Amino acid sequence: MSTVKIGIIGGSGVYGVFEPTERIKVHTPYGRPSAPVETGKIGGVEVAFIPRHGKHHEFPPHEVPYRANIWALHELGVERVISVTAVGSLREEYRPGDIVITDQFIDFTKRREYTFYNGPKVAHVSMADPFCPEMREIFYRTAKELDFSVHEKGTYVCIEGPRFSTRAESFMFRQYAHIIGMTLVPEINLARELGMCYVNIATVTDYDVWADKPVDAQEVIRVMTENNTKVQELLKKAIPRIPRERHCGCADVLKSMFV
Template identity: 45%
Template sequence: MTWKLGIIGGSGLYEIDGLKGEWVGIETNFGSPSDDLFIADLNGQEVVFLPRHGRGHKYTPSSINYRANIEALKRVGVTDIVSLSAVGSLKHRYAPEHFVIVDQFIDRTIARPKSFFDTGLVAHVSMAHPVCDRLVEMAYDAAIKTGVTVHKGGTYLAMEGPQFSTRAESELYRNWGCDVIGMTNMPEAKLAREAEIPYVTVAMVTDYDCWNEDHDNVDVTSVIKVLHHNSAAAKQLIKNLCEAVSGTQRTPSPHDFALDNAIITAPSARDPLMEQKLEVILRRVGANTK
């Protein structure tokens, strides 16, 4: 199997020297994704970009159609997802302009559909290890080569937003041992697991949230300023990833088989309409998996 990387991130990540492609509109069984997909070739490696908030940043973290985004990437054959996200730091050691390759999440979102599965077809996938170890190593190596300061491993607290944290919340999450805070990687990571697509988050630190009295409280202006600085490193990271997998054969990941033993609804009790709605998600296991 060949690699086909899916890149979820901000607008402009697809503006990379040598990248050639086109925007393709995709409709899913869960509605429209945030934007068309930019399906492209970068020096011989196929890659698919999806602006998480839509070009021009149209969608709030809560209004993003996460299910459509992940299903759209699944529809076009993406094998692995790399999510690039702006985050706030909850620890001194993670400074603005640093990158963190996340390996754990705490999900505090409350207003978003979090599963493809529903009444009539129920599944429980494991999220004990929410990211792919292989992609963590690849993303870390790719980040190192950009020259950015990068940390391997860290816990991402996903908050609902769109407001930033209160100081009490920020201190609570620090006491929980969280490392960074963001608004977009849940339920994205959960849905990628249900879709059997290995996933990794590259968290790009823009600020210290509001706990650090030695720094100004986070605001949009400061976030955008640091994001612009991180943009070149993020694009180079993508190029490095593509170079690493170009021309190589992809071996299976354990996450490619996440639905094995996860579907609990008996075949005789399954809703045919749900089976039809989940045809893309169930592509490998088939609708009649026991």
């Protein structure tokens, strides 16, 4: 198999635009990934895909093997990670069905494995601007061309899950963030430690419980299904636009990482 430069971590909706041609079992120092890595082509570009929650959605957000997933992609040569996530909205103008090209995050998780450096080496990696600017621009521009309702920026607050927020928590979070989800962290931290580019395509499924209507899991699933078509179109058109050679500086973080 040739080296794959682009990896996708997301849900079952990716299969609508991606037909796997090979399944690869990757053994990592951190156990098994959520599922074997599947490779194939989107728009003529070879990609690797891992279903974040497993083939049968068996991993809740706090139990996803994040380190194994990122390590497996890196082991196969992936340099760019495209993350597809479903999120709740904390702002009126971020409506269900919208796409957000996340540019910042706040971590409110509590008990996850956040790093590859648990000793004897300890690493401190810069996270001031954690998302790849080159890929963010490509996906935002492409979403605009497709006439999707898309937000160029958005702060994602990541909570532990699997429960949804209380109303008090939701009111607090909306003072600082635009969207809320359960899977961005530590996925992005780990990609950063390996010098990988990372972009988050967040699809809004609901207004969180700060709004009048509490979050309903069935409603979330319905809107997610509708959003899948948009994500598929976006991936199909944007991925061929990603340069094979990186000019974004994401790998340079390794040069300034304190170990």
